[in-house]
Structures are given as C-alpha cells and as structure tokens.
Amino acid sequence: MTDNSILRLAIQRKGRLSEDSLSLIKESGIKFSNRTGKLKSKARNFPIEFLFLRDDDIPDYVADGVADIGIVGENVALEKSKKIDFVKKLGFSKCRLSLAIPKEIDYKGLSYFQHASIATSYPKILQGFLDKKNITADIHEISGSVEIAPSIGLASGVCDIVSSGSTLLSNGLKEVETILNSEAIIIGNQHLKEEKKSILDKLLFRIESVQKGKNGKYILLNAPNENLDKIIELLPGMRSPTIVPLADKNWSSIHSVINEDEFWEVIENLRNAGAEGILVVPIEKMIL
Ligand code: PRP
Ligand code: ZN
Helix, strand or coil: CCCCCCEEEEEECCCCCHHHHHHHHHHCCCCCCCCCCCCEEECCCCCEEEEEECHHHHHHHHHHCCCCEEEEEHHHHHHHCCCEEEEEECCCCCEEEEEEEECCCCCCCHHHHCCCEEEECCHHHHHHHHHHCCCCCEEEECCCCHHHCHHHCCCCEEEEEECCCHHHHHCCEEEEEEEEEECEEEEEECCCCHHHHHHHHHHHHHHHHHHHHHHEEEEEEEEEHHHHHHHHHHCCCCCCCEEEECCCCCEEEEEEEEEHHHHHHHHHHHHHCCCEEEEEEECCCCCC
C-alpha cells in the first residue's frame, strides 16, 4: 500500500486551518485540484498527495502512518499527543486555549474552579494545567458547542479555543485564564522512510522561503554619498546592501531587505539620515 515516492499530507477539510493551509501549499508552487467534497487529491507538479480530514483525526492518522505528515493546530496535536513529531510551526491560525466563565461573575482567581465543573473538548491539556495549579475540578468532555454549557447548567466554566473572542461574547462568557497559545504546525510520522523525508525537506524549504518572503520587504532609497555609511548601518539586510551610483555622482541608490516588524522604525531612522525617494516592495519568496 505505501508508495514511498509520494508524501501524504493530511489537512483540515473545513474550518479554521483549512483555507490558510491551502494558501500556503499554493504559495509553495504546488498545484492540485481542490474540488469541494473531494477527500483526496494528488498534486500535479510535486510528489505529494492530500487527504482532507477532520482536524481532530489528523494526529491519529499521522501516528499510524496513514498520512505521513499533517497540518493541525498545536492545540489538537497536544491534546491527542500521540507518537508524532512536531516538525514546524507555521505562524498562522493563531488562537489560544482558555478558561472562560459567565461574564457577570466576579472572578478572583483559579480557586473559582476548585471542585467546579468545566466543559471542554481538551480534557487532557486541561487536566495537565489543573494538576500543575493544584486544582481539582470535574471535567466534562464534550466534542462541540462547548460555550453553551454554562447557560444550560452543564458546567460553571468552559475551556475552549478563543480566536476573535466572538463565540465567547455571544454566549455571555469572559476569558479568565490562558492555558496555551497555539498556531498551525506540521506534524510528522516518526518512522518516515528516507525517500519521504527528502520530499518533506523539499516542501519545508519551499515553505520557509514563502515565510521569509512574507516577513521581509525589499527597500530602495536614494541617499547623498556623504551619508552612505550612516544609512548602511541602519539597514539590517541579508548580507550587505546593494549600492548603485546615480547619474548625480554625489548620490547613490541603496537596495536592501528589511523585516516587517522593524519596518516603521527603520524607515524613520533612514529619513532622519537623509534618505529620499524610499520605495518599499513586497517580496514573494526569499531563498537564502
Ligand atoms: C473554536 C471554538 C469556538 C471558536 C472560537 O472552534 O470551539 O467555537 O473556535 O473562535 P472565535 O473566538 O473566533 O469565536 P474550532 O474552530 O477549533 O472548531 P472545531 O473545534 O470544530 O475544530
Ligand atoms: Zn476540530
């Protein structure tokens, strides 16, 4: 059954992660047909096959080797904590696993949960957290619509995923403790064959190039030569900036790459150092 020349990737069929997972694959230059309802699809230009599954099932499939790798939320991977490798964080679908209670309650601390009942789809992570805090609570495992539990008298609090917070809000709950910060990750089977590992390496290389591109901006600016040293010092760059002489021989054009996070600060410093005509261009991919 196992064809080692193809890597099987399980992704969420629908839900929080599916769209971003598919975009990442597309930005990595991998082409495949993705008709709705299709549960399996082979890429046309890369040795990879996609399995579209429920996110909660993905860790099992990967542990068993039905899929070689999978994209899931860290929250799901940790809850299932099967024998799987955590291969790479992907930086999207960020959310947190939190404790929430009815908003009218005056929350004074974790003791609120002592001997209380908590509804959750994450009993294992929750139990681990409570143990660490020396709290004994009654955990009600339910698989969905956890947020209605308090209003129907099933529990005095919930432990669930919060992203925008709108589900909590519309159910009259407020977040009181964060248990875990989570994002999408790649998980992998622990016994991948060499052939599959090398396909995975190629995939990871592409993903990293896309991620670095997203983080970086290409910047072009003009500066008087007398300020060049000062300006070069301000530019972090990959190695050192490219400097091109301008027709006016007292001026040069400088090209470099800067990080999204430090962007505005760097721009301001550059202007103060006499830079003019600053152009900032998005980077599609960055190969280092
Ligand atoms: C989570 C959680 C909430 C919702 C919170 O479900 O159960 O219903 O997302 O998001 P919000 O803060 O933006 O309102 P999830 O997407 O993980 O679905 P699943 O549990 O069915 O996989
Ligand atoms: Zn789910």
